[in-house]
Amino acid sequence: MMHPEYILTLSCPDQRGIVHNVSGFLAGHGCNIIDSAQFGDAQSALFFMRVHFALEDAAISDAVLRADFASMGESMQMDWQLHDARHKPxxxxxxxxxxxxxxxxxxxxxxxxxxxxxxxxxxxxxxxxxxxxxxxxxxxxxxxxxxxxxxxxxxxxxxxxxxxxxxxxxxxxxxxxxxxxxxxxxxxxxxxxxxxxxxxxxxxxxxxxxxxxxxxxxxxxxxxxxxxxxxxxxxxxxxxxxxxxxxxxxxxxxxxxxxxxxxxxxxxxxxxxxxxxxxxxxxxxxxxx
The missing domain is CATH 3.40.50.170 (Formyl transferase, N-terminal domain)
Known part of the structure; x- marks a missing residue:
């Protein structure tokens, strides 16, 4: 079975727990991380992250995934986007x-x-x-x-x-x-x-x-x-x-x-x-x- 794949990109004020919260959110929503990269910019005090993951829990819909992440993103002042990894721009x-x-x-x-x-x-x-x-x-x-x-x-x-x-x-x-x-x-x-x-x-x-x-x-x-x-x-x-x-x-x-x-x-x-x-x-x- 081919699971839906996504690419999450985000930036937000640098703070403790960003990677922990994002990875924990994905694990809790039946997602498996394929690759991840992050960077904290000391000059701008911003944190940047890109995560490629597969949604393996069929019970979790795209709408639920986005709505739930929006709630967490707002709490951490994230500017984020969630892309369909298989979409051809x-x-x-x-x-x-x-x-x-x-x-x-x-x-x-x-x-x-x-x-x-x-x-x-x-x-x-x-x-x-x-x-x-x-x-x-x-x-x-x-x-x-x-x-x-x-x-x-x-x-x-x-x-x-x-x-x-x-x-x-x-x-x-x-x-x-x-x-x-x-x-x-x-x-x-x-x-x-x-x-x-x-x-x-x-x-x-x-x-x-x-x-x-x-x-x-x-x-x-x-x-x-x-x-x-x-x-x-x-x-x-x-x-x-x-x-x-x-x-x-x-x-x-x-x-x-x-x-x-x-x-x-x-x-x-x-x-x-x-x-x-x-x-x-x-x-x-x-x-x-």
Whole structure:
């Protein structure tokens, strides 16, 4: 018999007895813990926890489990969520004209390495409509002209939000979507939008950052995946990585290496989100491995 599995994530003021109370609650409700991780942050005085467990007592319903935990959670001032561990989150991918991250995520999805439902691909260009069709994923071309007015941008972003809401999307991934989202759009997607960028920001802003890096003779290149906020490229960081480079490598080689790193970093961040391993800690994140 396959028992229902859940992932519990929580944060609360650090205090004695949190792990004892949570594990005792689960044991008392016929649950078996599969794995667990916790972290106490001395700076914020908050405690973070992620527990993957199976509900083995058929007499305990989902509603009872949630209602009873809510009572305990309130007594300990917990901010908590209880997820169905077998649910595949609904995701939308947004892209412009550079497709390496899009292609990588689609391959991982098709290979079963990324347990999600990709409901749509949204782009301000038409470059990847055939790629979307090859995966049988709806493609939405929502153009935005260079220098478009604020009103035109609002109209375009509302169309994006309509697609997101109509598909009950849980995660939006900016897979090299080269448009700055409005503050209103960022607010609407708080906690459910992930972006990828090269780690040269803010040192190498603007066009061709890898060419700028080559001119400066950098020895490390990398990428950063983070949550989207109204502060451009300054949202809570989820995942990062770097790769060593040297003087013999031209800007094209640096670009190729950088794009490989971007793919890996973004895929890791998305997988962490899907597996409910990311908890927000003010402007930072706790990411349980």
């Amino acid at each position: 609904r995701m939308v991918l947004m892209v412009s004209k550079i497709g390496h991250c899009l292609n990588d995520l689609l391959f991982r999805f098709k290979s079963g390495l990324l347990p999600v439902e990709i409901k749509a691909i949204i782009s301000n260009h038409t470059d990847f409509y055939q790629l979307a069709a090859s995966y049988n994923i709806p493609f939405h071309h929502l153009p935005l002209a260079v220098g478009a007015s604020a009103e035109a941008k609002r109209v375009q972003e509302q169309k994006v939000l309509d697609i997101i809401e109509s598909n009950q999307v849980e995660l939006v991934v900016l897979a090299r979507y080269m448009q700055i989202l409005s503050p209103e759009m960022c607010t609407a997607l708080t906690g459910r939008a992930i972006n990828i960028h090269h780690s040269f920001l803010p040192s190498f802003k603007g066009a061709k950052p890898y060419y700028q890096a080559h001119e400066r003779g950098v020895k490390l290149i990398g990428a950063t995946a983070h949550f989207v906020t109204g502060d451009l490229d300054e949202g809570p960081i989820i995942e990062q990585d770097v790769e060593r480079v040297d003087h013999a490598m031209g800007p094209e080689t640096l670009t190729a290496i950088g794009r490989d790193v971007e793919c890996v970093v973004l895929a890791r961040a998305v997988k962490c989100f899907v597996e409910h391993r990311i908890l927000l800690n003010a402007h930072k994140t706790v990411v349980f491995k």
